[in-house]
Amino acid sequence: xxxxxxAFGSGWGDxxxxxxxxxxxxxAASVVLGxxxxxxxxxxATSRRRTAARLVGGYEVVMRxxxxxxxxxxxYYGFSFALQALLAPFGxxxxxxxxxxxxxVLAIGMVHGAYCSEVFRGAFAAVPAGPLEAAAALGLRxxxxxxxxxxxxxxxxxxxxxMNLVVVTLKATPLVAAVGLEDLLRVxxxxxxxxxxxxxxxxxALAVYLVLAAAIWLVEGRIERRASKFLGA
Amino acid sequence: MNLSGLIGRASxxxxxxxxxxxxxxxxxxxAAPEKVTIATEGAFxxxxxxxxxxxxxxxxxxxxxxxxxxxxxECTWVKQDFSGMIPALQAKKYDFIFSYMSINDExxxxxxxxxxxxxxxxxxxGPKGSAVTLPAGLDGKSVGVxxxxxxxxxxKEKWGDKxxxxxxxxxxxxxxxxxxxxxDYGFNAQLPVSVFLASPEGAGYAWFGPSYSDPLLxxxxxxxxxxxxxxxxxxxxxxxxAVYADGTFKEIAARYFKPGVDVSAExxxx
Amino acid sequence: xxxxxxxxGPYLPLLLEGARTTLLLFVLTLPIGFLIALPFAFAxxxxxxxxxxxxxxxxxxxxxxxxxxxxxxVYYGLPQVPGIRQSVLWFLLRDPFTVAVIALSLNxxxxxxxxxxxxxxxxxxxxxxxxxAAGFSRPQVFRFIVAPHAVRLGIRSFGNEAVFVLKGxxxxxxxxxxxxxxxxxxxxxxxxxxxxxxxxxxxxxxxAVFAVSRFVRLVEWHATPQLRRAR
Numbered sequence: 001x002x003x004x005x006x007a008f009g010s011g012w013g014d015x016x017x018x019x020x021x022x023x024x025x026x027x028a029a030s031v032v033l034g035x036x037x038x039x040x041x042x043x044x045a046t047s048r049r050r051t052a053a054r055l056v057g058g059y060e061v062v063m064r065x066x067x068x069x070x071x072x073x074x075x076y077y078g079f080s081f082a083l084q085a086l087l088a089p090f091g092x093x094x095x096x097x098x099x100x101x102x103x104x105v106l107a108i109g110m111v112h113g114a115y116c117s118e119v120f121r122g123a124f125a126a127v128p129a130g131p132l133e134a135a136a137a138l139g140l141r142x143x144x145x146x147x148x149x150x151x152x153x154x155x156x157x158x159x160x161x162x163m164n165l166v167v168v169t170l171k172a173t174p175l176v177a178a179v180g181l182e183d184l185l186r187v188x189x190x191x192x193x194x195x196x197x198x199x200x201x202x203x204x205a206l207a208v209y210l211v212l213a214a215a216i217w218l219v220e221g222r223i224e225r226r227a228s229k230f231l232g233a
Numbered sequence: 234m235n236l237s238g239l240i241g242r243a244s245x246x247x248x249x250x251x252x253x254x255x256x257x258x259x260x261x262x263x264a265a266p267e268k269v270t271i272a273t274e275g276a277f278x279x280x281x282x283x284x285x286x287x288x289x290x291x292x293x294x295x296x297x298x299x300x301x302x303x304x305x306x307e308c309t310w311v312k313q314d315f316s317g318m319i320p321a322l323q324a325k326k327y328d329f330i331f332s333y334m335s336i337n338d339e340x341x342x343x344x345x346x347x348x349x350x351x352x353x354x355x356x357x358x359g360p361k362g363s364a365v366t367l368p369a370g371l372d373g374k375s376v377g378v379x380x381x382x383x384x385x386x387x388x389k390e391k392w393g394d395k396x397x398x399x400x401x402x403x404x405x406x407x408x409x410x411x412x413x414x415x416x417d418y419g420f421n422a423q424l425p426v427s428v429f430l431a432s433p434e435g436a437g438y439a440w441f442g443p444s445y446s447d448p449l450l451x452x453x454x455x456x457x458x459x460x461x462x463x464x465x466x467x468x469x470x471x472x473x474x475a476v477y478a479d480g481t482f483k484e485i486a487a488r489y490f491k492p493g494v495d496v497s498a499e500x501x502x503x
Numbered sequence: 504x505x506x507x508x509x510x511x512g513p514y515l516p517l518l519l520e521g522a523r524t525t526l527l528l529f530v531l532t533l534p535i536g537f538l539i540a541l542p543f544a545f546a547x548x549x550x551x552x553x554x555x556x557x558x559x560x561x562x563x564x565x566x567x568x569x570x571x572x573x574x575x576x577v578y579y580g581l582p583q584v585p586g587i588r589q590s591v592l593w594f595l596l597r598d599p600f601t602v603a604v605i606a607l608s609l610n611x612x613x614x615x616x617x618x619x620x621x622x623x624x625x626x627x628x629x630x631x632x633x634x635x636a637a638g639f640s641r642p643q644v645f646r647f648i649v650a651p652h653a654v655r656l657g658i659r660s661f662g663n664e665a666v667f668v669l670k671g672x673x674x675x676x677x678x679x680x681x682x683x684x685x686x687x688x689x690x691x692x693x694x695x696x697x698x699x700x701x702x703x704x705x706x707x708x709x710x711a712v713f714a715v716s717r718f719v720r721l722v723e724w725h726a727t728p729q730l731r732r733a734r
Contacts, residue, residue, distance in 0.1 A: 010684070012285045065666060065712035066705055067673030069684055077697050079679050082326035171569040180313050180321075182287070185571065190283045193405055195275045206572045213567030224260075259625070307708055316692055323695060377679075381692050399679040400689075408580070408677075413582035415597055 005197055006204055012191040014203075017188030022206060026104050026183060027170045033109030035162065036171065038116020044119060048122055056117065063114035064219045071111055076103040076179040104176030113170045116162065123158035124150070164219035167213045184208060238239050257326045267361045268307045269465070271297060272328040275312040276403045278331050278428055278487045283312065292489040296350065299481050303472035305360065314402065316381035319343060322459060330393065333422070335383045335451025345460055347469045349453025349498035350482075352443035358426055359418040360437055367442040371396050375418040377407035384420050387449045390465075404429070411438065424496065453498045511699050514690040518700065521686025522707045524600075528672045528682065529711065531604050536641040540636075543612065545621035547660040558616060565613020570671050573599055586729030603675040612670050620665060622657030623649065655726045661718035666712055683707055 005011050046054040063071070079098045098106075127150055133146040177186035188205040192198030273293065275283040283289040291308050301308035313321050322344065336346045357367065357376070365371065372395045378385040380400035388398050399416055401407045407419045408429050419426065423444065429435040442501055456473075458466045476482045477499055486496055511518060533730070547558025572666050581587055581596055596603050634648045654666040676685025683704050 015285050015287060018287070045725070061712070062705075062709065065670075065685055065709050067708065069673045070687070070701060070704060071706070073691075074701055077320055077324055077691075080326075081697065085327070117710075138640075154624040167567065171567075174569050174571045178314070179317070180311075180326075182312070185569065190276065191285070191402060194282055194284065196405070198405070198409075199576075199583060202572060202575055202580065206568055206576065209569055209572065210564065210567045214563070217563075316688070318696060320692060320697075380689075400681075401679060403675065409579055409582075413597075414588065415582075415599070 002200060002208065005195060005200055006190070012187070012195075012201070015187050015191065016184065016204070019182060021174050021186040022182055023103070024168075024186040026101060026108070026173050026176060026181070027166070029105040030108040030112055030169055030173075031166055033105060034112025034165075035116050037113025038118075038120055041113060041117030042120030042124060045121055060114045060117055061110050064118075067179060068108065068111055068112075068175050072104060072107040072175055072179060075110075076100065077094040079103065079106070100176060100179045100181040102182055103179060105175070108169055108172050108176070111172070114167060115165050115168070117224040119158050119161035119165065120154065122161070123156075126157045127153045159223055160220060163216060165224075167216050170212060170216070171209070185191060248303060254285045260466065267305070268309070269301075269329070270309045270311050271301075272313045272318055272322065272327045272330045273297075273332045274403075275310075276316045276331055276405075277315075277425055280425065292351075294487060295485045295488065296476065296482065299468060299485065300350075300472040303475045304468045308469070310355050315379060315441050316402070318381075319421050321459070325459075328415075329456050329469070331456045333454045334457045335422075336455045337383055337386075337449060337451040339386070340451075340457065343460075345458040345462060345466050347466055348473055348502040349455045349457040350473050351496050352453040352498045352501060353389065353422040353424050353496065354446055355420060355450050356381070356426070356444050357418050357420050357441040358430065358438055359441055362495075363417070365441060366394055368395075371418075375399055375415070375417045377401055377410055377416040379404065379407070379421065380390075382421075383449060383451045384422070387445070387447060388420055388466055391481060408434070424490070425492070434485065455500050511690065511703060514694065514700070517690060518653040518686050518703055521681055521683040521704075524681060525669075525672050525683040525707070526711065528600075528603060528607060528675065528680075529669050530666075532607040532611055532668050532672070535604065535608040536615050539608060539612035540615035540619055544623060545619035547616060548624055558620065560572075560611050560619075562617045565610050566617065570610050571674050571677065573610050574606045574674060574678055575605070577609075577622070578602050583713075597677045599675075602678060603672075603680045607668065607671055610671065611664065613665070614664050618657050618660040619653070621660075625656055626652040651726060654722070658719055658722050658726065662715060664683070665715045667721075669708065669711055669715070689695040698723065 005012050006012075006016065008017070041060065045053045045060075061128060071084045076098065083098065129155060130144065132151050135149045140149070172183035172185055177183055177189075185205050189198075189200035191201045195201075267446065271279045273289055275281055275289050277291075279291055280293040281289055284290055289312075297310070300431050302370075313326065313332075316422075318332065318334065319340065321327070322330055331347075333351075334340070336349055340346070368391070371392055375397040375400050376388060378388060378401070379405065380402060385398060385400055388396060389425065399410075401410070404421060407416070407421070410416045411419055414436065418441065423440075430438055449478075456466075456469050472499055477497070482497070486494075490496060543558045543561045545558075546554040547562065549555050578599070579598075587593060587596070595605065616727075629646055630648055630652065634644045636640070639647065672682055673684035675682050676688070682691070687700040687704040690696055
């Protein structure tokens with residue numbers, strides 16, 4: 001195994017670092033989008049609007065059942081054609097292309113959102129009645145009660161699950177390379193093709209993914225300990 | 234049509250599209266654009282490969298740049314896996330494909346081809362000493378091909394019931410499995426394979442049987458465009474003829490292929 | 504639906520073959536993963552520190568490594584290990600389908616270890632003590648107290664893992680195994696019609712997930728007699 005291949009400057013270090021940035025940006029954007037979708041979904045699913053709650057439930061089942069690769073293809077190719085068809089009547093027939101990065105964010109974010117929605121629903125259900133009754137007794141209106149009491153408590157219950165989903169989503173990011181995104185694994189593959197030292201580059205990429213996952217679990221542990229201390233639980 | 238209304242409408246659409254994360258570099262254009270993007274696989278040496286700084290090198294990259302210069306086009310290369318190249322062309326990810334796309338009837342139905350800029354023939358290769366009589370010796374053997382290539386189509390059509398055809402994403406994977414003994418033969422265009430056969434890893438391997446030319450395999454490789462891009466296609470055609478005429482083609486070919494290797498596609502269109 | 508099938512026309516056999524491969528991978532991976540996971544789950548809960556570390560490391564590795572990387576390393580990496588092609592193992596590693604089963608099973612074993620170890624740990628200690636006091640032998644305690652309780656605790660997570668395994672099979676086309684996803688892609692790239700093959704694939708995946716959730720409910724119903732009576 002020739003480690004000089006991984007060097008910055010003369011080796012593939014710079015290219016791999018660029019790939020890592022793409023991976024991190026993709027994971028971060030997907031997590032932000034997915035968490036927002038999940039929170040919204042959970043609110044709708046626990047609301048009294050029956051039809052809307054059913055729709056959210058259906059969305060969750062579908063998104064959790066389909067392989068990420070299928071969702072990515074559907075978004076990447078499907079969206080371009082849909083957008084073109086949509087814009088054609090307006091006289092726009094130039095290049096309307098959703099690029100691989102944003103297609104990936106949309107696809108992985110939607111899947112992430114379906115899992116988040118489930119976690120948030122569980123967390124809302126786990127919030128004890130006591131604090132909510134206290135807030136009501138103090139005359140707090142529903143919205144402030146939700147923002148200052150229910151949501152912070154639910155977040156505390158949701159956090160371990162959410163952090164775990166971040167790792168799941170990080171692991172899904174290499175699939176976006178199938179539509180041409182230059183993420184870490186894709187760059188490792190290119191480096192392998194160019195140098196024929198596939199194993200070196202794939203093992204290096206693997207090490208990076210493992211370190212990232214370990215870092216996320218470490219943060220998860222810290223936050224959890226701090227949260228339970230804070231809550232006196 | 235009211236011009237300011239059109240601009241207003243177009244710009245609001247631009248904003249929607251931008252919000253969706255889509256890119257909309259320009260509103261419609263009747264003539265061929267000055268700036269074009271070209272798709273390459275970036276993993277098919279000596280025709281195209283990706284360097285550590287993200288740039289592309291290879292015969293097709295040099296030739297493509299020379300063609301762009303002649304045609305007065307400002308060209309940017311983008312990378313796309315081979316198997317998804319035509320769908321992405323139709324989805325307008327780029328203006329044309331310049332990535333060893335063999336010209337055949339099936340593909341010509343969904344797009345527009347330039348005249349061929351290079352020719353190559355397909356052939357079987359495998360471990361030395363495992364000589365077979367083709368095609369009878371192929372019974373029950375496994376053959377590695379590139380997914381979505383004309384070679385894959387050809388073998389499946391001809392011997393699909395006898396041969397276990399395995400589709401790979403790139404030639405390295407075919408060669409790796411050949412070395413590992415997972416497949417018995419590879420079937421591919423000769424020039425990229427000859428790079429492998431000339432390398433130390435390829436020392437134990439050799440060509441088998443004849444070189445195949447068949448309508449299914451295509452008539453040389455050409456640039457591929459969307460159906461309605463006739464103007465751009467014609468520009469590129471003229472430029473291909475020009476780089477053949479002024480010796481640029483020969484000069485670039487000499488950089489990548491051994492003397493005596495004839496890749497000229499001129500007989501196909503002259 | 505008839506329109507969809509008609510639209511796929513000559514490509515239907517290809518897709519059905521892909522669906523068969525996907526389902527076969529799925530039904531092989533889950534139990535093989537379970538068999539690999541069992542010893543690691545016991546190691547994970549063992550008193551011995553080294554054993555515990557081994558179980559923990561196994562879980563962390565597969566929960567952190569992208570499946571695609573595991574697949575590539577097993578398929579293209581292992582043949583480069585000196586001597587492996589002369590060993591009996593090569594008989595297994597030679598065939599792409601078997602490699603896919605091995606890689607998917609290992610990956611799933613990491614997650615199943617996590618689930619099984621967690622479920623076993625959370626079986627209430629007092630029930631075990633009570634059974635011991637009542638004169639149950641150790642194997643009897645496991646058979647009648649620990650195992651049923653662990654099944655109750657773990658079955659939901661196990662169902663989720665089953666869905667993950669099913670979704671995970673979609674990457675095997677990267678090592679030349681033509682599964683449902685790979686077949687759908689091939690049909691798209693040949694016909695340039697996006698919707699029919701993707702919808703066909705999506706419906707098969709959804710049907711499989713539906714079957715999994717039915718199975719989980721069935722097991723739950725059998726494993727929790729007390730809830731049954733309450734209804």
